[in-house]
Amino acid sequence: MRLFRRRAALVCRQAVALMADYLDGRLTTTDARRLETHLAACPHCSEYLAQLRVTIDALGHAEPDELSQEALDDLVDLYRRWRAD
């Protein structure tokens, strides 16, 4: 009987669909465990998840351009004119 109640193993499409919530820590423990079981056996999905993580990490390190002295001076000038009004 036990066998019939066990949920079937994930296929790759289902594993990928769970990854967004997995990365956000929103999966239930059961689903997280099912995904991790799939990942342990599937190099393709593991690589896909690793690439998503590298992408997110790259986004987190995307630095804006440096502030120029001229732009800073312009904004301070704007502030002084506003204060003077």
Next chain:
Amino acid sequence: MLASAVRLASRRVDDDADLVDRLRAGDESAFVALIQRYQQRMLRLAEMTVGSRAVAEEVTQDTWLAVVRGVERFEGRSSLKTWLFHILLNRAKSAAGRELRAGRPDQNIDERFDKAGAWITPPEPWAERADDRLVAEGLAARVQQLLPQLPDGQRQVVVLRDVEGLPAEDVAALVGVSDGNQRVLLHRGRAQLRHLLSAEMGGM
């Protein structure tokens, strides 16, 4: 690791609160410190919203004026960064003269599976190469250049969540979408950027 990240984050919030107090008192050095901290981030977000550097600069200037005029009304219920971005995005959206386009149909051309749910073309491995610091730095620079290729909604959510690190509920409110939509836009945007980076890393 986690404890020190929390300490750093809370110090930043304290600094912001201190700067806001000093700005209210008319302290110009507090204004300068806020400019140094947020101007370039605001300019980047504005440019990603209006699509023009010149318009983005005007929008950002208008935002700073609104901030110094309205700083009395900042109650600290959201972070200062979320409050600044809220003012900025309102101005950027009206400057762009249009609402954000709704998301396009699913663009995840890279997530293809056969009827049994297995990969048709499995991803070519490249993630491990990002362990190299120089490769990682290159990816950080490149991913920023690829952001304009995303549809508006995806780009906004990805920038606010993954680049600026705002919490999901703030981002949903700023962009004006439900929490569920925010998650869909984030995932599609990330998946699309992964696909674009893969093409450059020589994979698929």
